[in-house]
Amino acid sequence: MRQTFSHKEKTWQLLQLLFPVLVTQIGLYAMNFADVAMSGHASAQDLAGVAIGSNIWVPVFTGLGGILLALTPVVSHHLGAKRPEQIPYSVMQAVYLAILIAFAILFIGSFALPNILATMQLEENVRNIAYHYLIALSLGIIPLFIYHVLRCFIDALGQTKITMFITLIALPVNVMFNYLLIFGKFGFPALGGVGAGYATAITYWFCLVVVLFVTTKCRPFSHYGLFRSFPPLSIVTWKELLKIGLPIGFAIFFETSIFAAVTLLMSQFNTVTIAAHQSAINFASLLYMIPLSVSMALTIAVGFEAGAKRYVDAKQYTILGISIAVSTAVITSLVLYVFRGEIAALYTKDGAVWELTKQFLLYAIFFQFSDAVAAPIQGALRGYKDVNAAFLAALLAYWGIGLPVGYVLANYTAAEAFGYWIGLITGLAAGAVFLSFRLLRVQKKQHNKQKAEEAC
Template sequence: MTNTKSEASVALSKQHVKQLYALTAPILITQLAQIGMATIDTIMSGHVGTEDLAAIAIGSSLWTPILLFVAGIMVAFTPQVAKLVGANQTDKVGDILGSAVMVGIAFGCLTGLLLYFFGPMLSYLLADPHSAMLMREYVEAVAWGLPAAGGFLALRFHAEALNQPGAVTRIMLAGLLLNIPANGLFVYGWLGVEPMGGAGCGYGTLLVFHFLFIAMLINCYKHRLPPHQRKLATFFTMKRESVISLIALGIPIGSAIFFEVSFFSVIALFLTPLGTEVVAGHQVAINMSSLTFMVPLSVGMAITVMVSQQLGREQADEAASISWLGMRVNISLAVLNASLIILLAPYIAQLYSSDPEVVKIGAALLVFAAIFQISDAIQIAAAGALRGYQDTIIVMIITFFSYWLCGIGLGYYLTFETAEPLGAKGFWIGIIVGLTFAAIMLSYRLHKVSKKALK
């Protein structure tokens, strides 16, 4: 009997692993395509000059956490759709789709206005006047694209909740490819357009955001709306209860993501007094970290779905099993990422810049990026599982404390206040400590929550 149970447990575990990878794959491709746009901006601006790279580094550190905050809010649309799908009421999904699209556009407008009017004020952090000007032009252009990005995010999570992530992946990959000629048009002056340098990346991003929204709108209209709802008004009709529910569930998720991403972004702002080379080198390491971050993040999103499904079936034991399985998978992937970063650090840095000083700083900081891969993977897996248990507010609190109080505080002290300041390395030590603390606290919280669900 014991052997039979053991064999059944192993078979179930293998089934969960297959399901986890099947869910993760399309999400990962979509996430990589999304972050790949920022990578293209960084690489193309870096080959114009160090001043351009520094401007894009600061500009990206402003709008990226803002966009991910909106994305966090729109993630809450997924369980709303999934609930209707589970109840075999797919025809009613269109009734709440318009609310999500309008919430996405509304938050895109609000954050776009915030970025347009207040983002350029931070250009004073760049000592070089040319870099400051490029940064202002870059963020102002991106700001005009955020409403379209918000609408796209609503349509993206709608498709994924209907088990059609492939459509999102194809459109994101098309957007990624479009970003190269769009940037080249404005950055380098292709087709006779006056070259704008790094600031042109903002206009390239603006075009891509609108392409993503329009392409996703057409795809949804053709493939995911029943005949009686196949009209333009479906996408722009709001319902009060749906809007309130979406915002109430989405704000804690969006805030937690914002705290984590802005933690990395604010560090770039603190490093500006150390010079454009340091900021550019830091951006190299951060951008590479953002790419590797997409792997555990995608696993975490898949964990959320699988844990929610098991809890919906009232199988708390399998939900707990999947939570810890996901963590083990993330740790394995983190070890692989860390090994590759350490081995290839000098070559990775050379992809971003031809400035020897930037390459030197970037390669040194990439070693720190490799170190924090494991703790980052653990905390992402734990947070993903906890969202499956709908324990979102505690995740938000732990995230804020770990990154903003623990990580930023220690990093600032080591960078500027010690007898022998460590420079950029001080902040990267703070990053490692903050992520480690988050990994410990979120794992403990997951242990308590999963144990409570079992009882």
């Protein structure tokens, strides 16, 4: 990151951050896409089982992994304030925290997972696939969380191209092992959807090995001396990370878990409905990688400027990021409308699932504009280290408004399964409105603070 002095320079620097982050996010989500889509070509039961397993795992990882995202604004502020010597210590403390979180997931999951699946109205085969998919995937949880920390470190330095390249070489590894283990090719056992779990775990280990090599052997990362020494645990540093990270993690958890909760509630419908819903939500989530990437790029840019107390520049980056996200939302909406049949065909050959997926994709169009506003604002607020508002917005908008509206429409009107999607749309829109007002308030406060400092 470097200081910029014009709109053109800011646009170019934000795009330089954004494009690699976008490719990285699409690549990471493409792994989940490959799990679901390739499992769907094994059978509808495998698709439904992996869908259930994925919708249990994704909010757990994104929520608890979101805690570790606190490292990005922490490192960005150190850079903006010209305190690079403090970065390695913060990173190592985040690594310790990541390992602790990973062990906690494994311990709690070993007791909770059977009970969670037992409460769901699933076909026995679908339940078994979901359970063993998650058991297989759990073999890669520890390396995934360590990789997540090191990725935050790399991105915060503005070197987002590095994580992009790691993801690009990891994706074919994931697809290859999916092919081998789902369908039983070249002497490997045909494990169906469960094979996707093993393939994902192998990919997580691969990512960790690569990122360890990069951060310890390649400049500028090796300059920071990560893993050359192991400082003792610091409760003070953990408190700093958790003060920022817990609200981020809870906000992400409440946002992603609402989609998981809807999928779990969909278990009251038949396997065709579950499979179609998951196919549509999977592609809609893939499109969400665009505003999410804008959000992550804004956290880096705004954090850098806020750390240097250049609040006008931070505001300009925020406006620029929202404009990019809204513009792309127009394009993705048109893609969904025009090519919904072709998109549905990527997930299934089953005629009933295909037809229902097309209908769900029409509702996904309405997600695009709320996400294009809410996600970039969340990223900007994290750059300001203002994280509590996003947490409250997610809790109230998604769980206080979206889920109740969806439940009523799905169970007490003719909308049925589509009612949950209407509820999601309502919650996303409410969250976008709330966050917009919060951003305006934070920026006004920062503007007044800068004016006061200049007056002195």
